[in-house]
Amino acid sequence: MIVSTKGRYAMRVMIDLAQHNSEGPVPLKQIADRQGISEKYLEAILRALVENKIVSSVRGRDGGYSLSRDPSELTAWEVIFAVEKDFYAVTCLSPGADTCKREKECAILPMWKEFYGVVQDFFGKYTIQDLADGITATI
């Protein structure tokens, strides 16, 4: 799979949070129940989203999670990139990649770069707001 369950779940959580954005912090349990996802697994996903400042959290009683920005300012790209392990086109384009001596004459590297741009653009154009509103495929 290009996007794993992690990324899928993360997107569902974000939309769920967007749909309950005005109600203050939403507890994990509520999201898990509504979405039918294991609490403990969701926890790990939410941690990644919090670490990436996409979601903010409030501890203790009456605590929970909420979007850190307006849903119209949050893109699918940010969400997916935050939870998917190494969401780069190929290793050559990963930040930690050791320099390849074939890079200069590599006939395919430009294609990989272009591809990555296409992917970024695609997901970057979808906001959580769009998805929560059911707007797709017209973008």
Next chain:
Amino acid sequence: MIVSTKGRYAMRVMIDLAQHNSEGPVPLKQIADRQGISEKYLEAILRALVENKIVSSVRGRDGGYSLSRDPSELTAWEVIFAVEKDFYAVTCLSPGADTCKREKECAILPMWKEFYGVVQDFFGKYTIQDLADGITATI
């Protein structure tokens, strides 16, 4: 990584074969040497390409591998899809996926579908000929 080493190597093999297309079957050892890839690993990749009828093979002495069609008739999509394990956008879109009861009201499924179309189109537009000729990013 969106595309693993397998996919990257497969693409390099295809371009290598395109560049030696007129010389008859190219032995594995030659490709491995030129590309600096382990013979045994390449073997597995070539098997997948042969199984998918992208490459044809001749056994025995003076045997080797060659493109099964003209490089202008072979796309990057075919190659990547042949070697990457489950190259679908998300599990929901995989052929073996069990039917999801949320499918009807799923707010994100259309986006995944659209994404997969974009990926297919992108790689489908690049032919092995293009890449062997060094044509990229102008497509």
Next chain:
DNA sequence: AATATATCCTATTGACACAGTAGGAATATA
């Protein structure tokens, strides 16, 4: 102060793919 409700943190598990390796069987040519 006690309690209930939350998030936070660390560790573990089983399954599986990736990347690579090894050895030999089958096949075709000279």
Next chain:
DNA sequence: TATATTCCTACTGTGTCAATAGGATATATT
């Protein structure tokens, strides 16, 4: 028959995924 090649099966170590478990920490209410 000797040689060069693909084909086939199996194995190994590393890492991620998907999920689970148990407790530590924080906070609002009573």
